[in-house]
Amino acid sequence: xxxxxxxAAAPSEHATHGYHKQKDEHLKRLxxxxxxxxxxxxxxxxxxxxxxxxxxxxxxxxxxxxxxxxLLEEHLRHCVADAAVKGGDxxxxxxxxxxxxxxxxxxx
Amino acid sequence: xxxxxxxAAAPSEHATHGYHKQKDEHLKRLxxxxxxxxxxxxxxxxxxxxxxxxxxxxxxxxxxxxxxxxLLEEHLRHCVADAAVKGGDxxxxxxxxxxxxxxxxxxx
Amino acid sequence: xxxxxxxAAAPSEHATHGYHKQKDEHLKRLxxxxxxxxxxxxxxxxxxxxxxxxxxxxxxxxxxxxxxxxLLEEHLRHCVADAAVKGGDxxxxxxxxxxxxxxxxxxx
Amino acid sequence: xxxxxxxAAAPSEHATHGYHKQKDEHLKRLxxxxxxxxxxxxxxxxxxxxxxxxxxxxxxxxxxxxxxxxLLEEHLRHCVADAAVKGGDxxxxxxxxxxxxxxxxxxx
Numbered sequence: 001x002x003x004x005x006x007x008a009a010a011p012s013e014h015a016t017h018g019y020h021k022q023k024d025e026h027l028k029r030l031x032x033x034x035x036x037x038x039x040x041x042x043x044x045x046x047x048x049x050x051x052x053x054x055x056x057x058x059x060x061x062x063x064x065x066x067x068x069x070x071l072l073e074e075h076l077r078h079c080v081a082d083a084a085v086k087g088g089d090x091x092x093x094x095x096x097x098x099x100x101x102x103x104x105x106x107x108x
Numbered sequence: 109x110x111x112x113x114x115x116a117a118a119p120s121e122h123a124t125h126g127y128h129k130q131k132d133e134h135l136k137r138l139x140x141x142x143x144x145x146x147x148x149x150x151x152x153x154x155x156x157x158x159x160x161x162x163x164x165x166x167x168x169x170x171x172x173x174x175x176x177x178x179l180l181e182e183h184l185r186h187c188v189a190d191a192a193v194k195g196g197d198x199x200x201x202x203x204x205x206x207x208x209x210x211x212x213x214x215x216x
Numbered sequence: 217x218x219x220x221x222x223x224a225a226a227p228s229e230h231a232t233h234g235y236h237k238q239k240d241e242h243l244k245r246l247x248x249x250x251x252x253x254x255x256x257x258x259x260x261x262x263x264x265x266x267x268x269x270x271x272x273x274x275x276x277x278x279x280x281x282x283x284x285x286x287l288l289e290e291h292l293r294h295c296v297a298d299a300a301v302k303g304g305d306x307x308x309x310x311x312x313x314x315x316x317x318x319x320x321x322x323x324x
Numbered sequence: 325x326x327x328x329x330x331x332a333a334a335p336s337e338h339a340t341h342g343y344h345k346q347k348d349e350h351l352k353r354l355x356x357x358x359x360x361x362x363x364x365x366x367x368x369x370x371x372x373x374x375x376x377x378x379x380x381x382x383x384x385x386x387x388x389x390x391x392x393x394x395l396l397e398e399h400l401r402h403c404v405a406d407a408a409v410k411g412g413d414x415x416x417x418x419x420x421x422x423x424x425x426x427x428x429x430x431x432x
Binding site for chain 1: 347350351354355357358361362364365368369374375377378379381382383384385386388389391392395396398399403421422425428429431432
């Protein structure tokens with residue numbers, strides 16, 4: 001995303017989602033989490049003490065939650081806010097959808 | 109809650125928050141949770157089996173989370189959407205604030 | 217739970233559950249949580265800002281989780297450890313039961 | 325890991341931790357989670373809708389929690405139960421350590 005913004009005259013169909021601008025940052029985060037999961041495999045393979053593995057699992061879960069929160073923030077700032085500006089029923093659907101996503105995050 | 113705002117003679121249109129309309133429902137939910145917490149005190153007092161108490165604690169926590177989710181949904185639908193419509197910087201502040209509230213919910 | 221204990225010939229008054237000794241502390245904690253829930257009702261009734269209510273909900277949930285953790289620790293230290301010492305199949309049942317309780321805590 | 329313990333010529337029966345027997349199952353689970361994380365990278369890269377990514381994050385978090393619970397169950401069944409049988413102070417340390425690990429799981 002360089003020159004045009006949402007609400008500009010001709011946004012391409014893929015200029016869309018909220019997280020677009022942070023794409024590189026997101027991919028970097030996810031690759032780091034992938035590395036943590038591979039680290040867990042090594043730990044299991046090398047018979048590391050259970051509690052130390054659990055600590056590393058908690059770190060990975062926290063990293064995933066933190067990624068989800070950032071994604072959600074961008075979603076609220078862009079998709080949900082856009083729906084509010086547009087008016088009509090869409091805001092209700094968007095808010096309900098976001099709330100259900102948050103409920104799923106809470107229940108894991 | 110029927111005609112007037114809580115303790116306010118002439119409420120402005122913004123004297124109320126997103127959850128205003130569901131006030132009675134919220135109070136009912138919270139009284140039910142209060143009853144669950146008193147139930148927990150009875151269980152501890154009567155030396156009920158630990159695991160049964162833990163099950164009841166989980167039910168109370170779930171009820172609190174469910175209350176929080178409903179409050180959050182109304183907040184997004186009203187306060188956050190209003191800020192988006194108004195334009196300006198407020199939407200950023202509102203979204204950041206909501207995301208931090210969600211982060212606190214996740215960390216408990 | 218009145219006079220006799222499961223499988224015990226002459227149970228002392230403290231043959232009971234793991235949390236027995238901390239009973240007063242537990243009741244104090246739960247009364248404090250009950251107060252927090254009543255505080256939430258006041259906040260809703262007085263139209264306090266949604267985000268401030270959510271912060272208080274998170275504090276109550278945290279307090280409940282903290283109570284659950286203490287109960288669980290005492291359960292592991294007493295009931296589960298006793299089953300291990302006794303030998304036989306009971307330890308498997310106790311550990312499975314405790315794990316399911318932890319799973320319920322995680323999913324709320 | 326095929327025939328011998330990690331770097332040990334003649335492992336004693338206690339050179340292994342509680343999760344040892346389920347090692348292959350654990351590694352399979354973790355490889356599946358690693359695949360999910362790579363799937364998330366693809367989704368971000370292909371500009372998939374935020375909410376669909378959040379759903380997949382929740383699935384990965386759930387899978388990690390489920391792995392942690394199995395590890396914890398084996399830890400309680402073996403390491404904690406062994407400490408109880410052995411007697412002495414070790415059971416207190418083991419239970420405290422396990423409770424702290426559960427607390428970390430809850431806070432993520």
